[in-house]
Amino acid sequence: MNDLADVIDSELLPELLRDFERLIGLPATLDLVRARGGLRIFIPTPARVTPEHALAKIIGVGALLELAKEYGGEAHFALPKAKKALxxxxxxxxxxxxxxxxxxxxxxxxxxxxxxQVERIVADAGVTAPRDRHQGSLF
Structure with a gap:
């Protein structure tokens, strides 16, 4: 999913994920969304961050430590799925x-x-097929 970091408009992300992006960067935020989006998560306090922690295995110890400094020890909270941006x-x-x-x-x-659905997506965007795929004239 990291390839999305190059093309995703972070303004479409929910506020919490924009804050995560500020703390750990967009690629790590998107890795976390892919693995845990839509689920309730708990971020440990900085003292409890270890390489073996489930979230550290997803985003790395350094990134988890940054989140722990800001969100560590808070009650479980739902991690948004970033559906609109994706x-x-x-x-x-x-x-x-x-x-x-x-x-x-x-x-x-x-x-x-x-x-x-695909027809609606391309029509809403005003996209047309290349000329070589258009049906030729019947007459």
Whole structure:
């Protein structure tokens, strides 16, 4: 998911994840979202951060220590899934692929969407298929 860090608009992230981005960077934040998004998490106090901690295995000890300094010891809280930001990236990738080389059917299968959903995504973005994929004139 780290490749998303290059294309994701962090302004679309929920406030908590923007704060995580400030503390540990976008790649580590997205790794955490991928592994634990939508779940309640507990960040240990700095004294309890170890390489064996489950979150340290996801984002690294240094990143967990930074989160622990700010959020350590607080009650369990839900980690957002960043659905809006991830959907925007997915839709952008669909539009780019459609505009260059892939069909609606291929994109629907690749992204586990219906063909109608892909059609709506590209239509809403105003994207058209390349000329070589357009149907030729019948007359």
């Amino acid at each position: 959907m925007a990236v997915r839709n952008s990738r669909i539009c780019n692929a459609y505009a260059t080389h892939k069909t609606v059917r291929e994109l629907a299968q690749e992204h586990h969407l219906t063909e109608r």
